Amino acid sequence: QKEVEQNSGPLSVPEGAIASLNCTYSDRGSQSFFWYRQYSGKSPELIMFIYSNGDKEDGRFTAQLNKASQYVSLLIRDSQPSDSATYLCAVGRSSASKIIFGSGTRLSIRP
Amino acid sequence: ETGVTQTPRHLVMGMTNKKSLKCEQHLGHNAMYWYKQSAKKPLELMFVYNFKEQTENNSVPSRFSPECPNSSHLFLHLHTLQPEDSALYLCASSQDGTITDTQYFGPGTRLTVL
Numbered sequence: 099q100k101e102v103e104q105n106s107g108p109l110s111v112p113e114g115a116i117a118s119l120n121c122t123y124s125d126r127g128s129q130s131f132f133w134y135r136q137y138s139g140k141s142p143e144l145i146m147f148i149y150s151n152g153d154k155e156d157g158r159f160t161a162q163l164n165k166a167s168q169y170v171s172l173l174i175r176d177s178q179p180s181d182s183a184t185y186l187c188a189v190g191r192s193s194a195s196k197i198i199f200g201s202g203t204r205l206s207i208r209p
Numbered sequence: 210e211t212g213v214t215q216t217p218r219h220l221v222m223g224m225t226n227k228k229s230l231k232c233e234q235h236l237g238h239n240a241m242y243w244y245k246q247s248a249k250k251p252l253e254l255m256f257v258y259n260f261k262e263q264t265e266n267n268s269v270p271s272r273f274s275p276e277c278p279n280s281s282h283l284f285l286h287l288h289t290l291q292p293e294d295s296a297l298y299l300c301a302s303s304q305d306g307t308i309t310d311t312q313y314f315g316p317g318t319r320l321t322v323l
Contacts, residue, residue: 102251130309141299141314142252149309180225186252188306196265197308 099124102189110206115170117174119203121187124168129168130190131163136202137183145185157204177207210234210262213315215300221321222290230285230318232300238313240306241283243275246317252299258283259306290322 103122111117124198130149134142148161149171150155170189174181184202189197203204212236234241243255245286257265258277272294274286283300297317303310 100251101212106249129279143314144311147309148235148313192308195308196254196257197312201249201251 100200101125101167101191101198102187104185104187104200104203106201107204108206109203110208111177112209113172113177113207115177117181117205117207119172119174119185119187119205120169120188121171121189122169123187123189125189125191125193126165126168127147127188127191128165128168129192129198130189131161132190132197133154133159133161134186134199135183137184142186148179164167174205179207179209181205182207189203211246213300213302213313215298215315215318218316219321221323222287223289223323224263224292226290227286227288229287229300230300231287231290232248232283234281234300234302234313234315236302236313237303238302239280239309240303241281242300242301242303243273243285244314245258246297246299249311254257261285264306286321290320292322295322297321297323301313 133145136142141156146161158175186202187200240259245253256275276284300315301312303312
């Protein structure tokens with residue numbers, strides 16, 4: 099089992115719809131959770147982080163964390179073509195004192 | 210310059226060459242990282258430096274040799290690489306190297322080993 103799992107996609111969503119990206123993790127003791135966006139040929143940039151169970155909203159983005167089920171998701175409302183990118187989930191494992199990245203989900207927003 | 214910078218942006222080298230990658234952060238952070246990103250694989254953490262001290266070596270082959278002369282600069286010295294080492298090498302920095310820190314990435318060096 100991978101430490102951080104994401105569906106590789108591509109996930110195709112029509113413009114204006116809600117894009118839902120999911121991530122599961124194996125270490126129940128994980129404490130911090132990050133979503134990064136990576137455009138093709140560019141480096142990852144942070145979108146959001148979340149530490150507590152529940153939802154965290156920032157503009158069109160909402161991160162959802164459920165520690166009991168060991169998943170974290172990212173919702174993108176009113177999807178725009180500029181949201182087309184690979185989204186990386188990253189999880190901070192206190193037992194290892196490091197952040198583990200998933201392999202990413204490629205999102206494509208079709209006009 | 211702002212953020213995290215990396216040079217060179219592209220590098221082609223033969224298997225017998227020696228080259229170095231350079232990373233500089235202008236964020237006042239204390240921790241710096243080297244990652245390897247290959248196609249369709251997760252980001253692989255290679256090395257972590259915290260306050261200039263190496264705190265993580267993720268079983269990286271000795272043909273990769275890191276150097277951190279101060280908290281703002283990080284180097285990755287390369288020698289006798291293999292074609293499978295071709296990848297995007299990303300440098301990142303964070304405030305204190307904890308798992309709740311946000312990591313800020315540089316633009317990367319695209320390395321091709323012939």
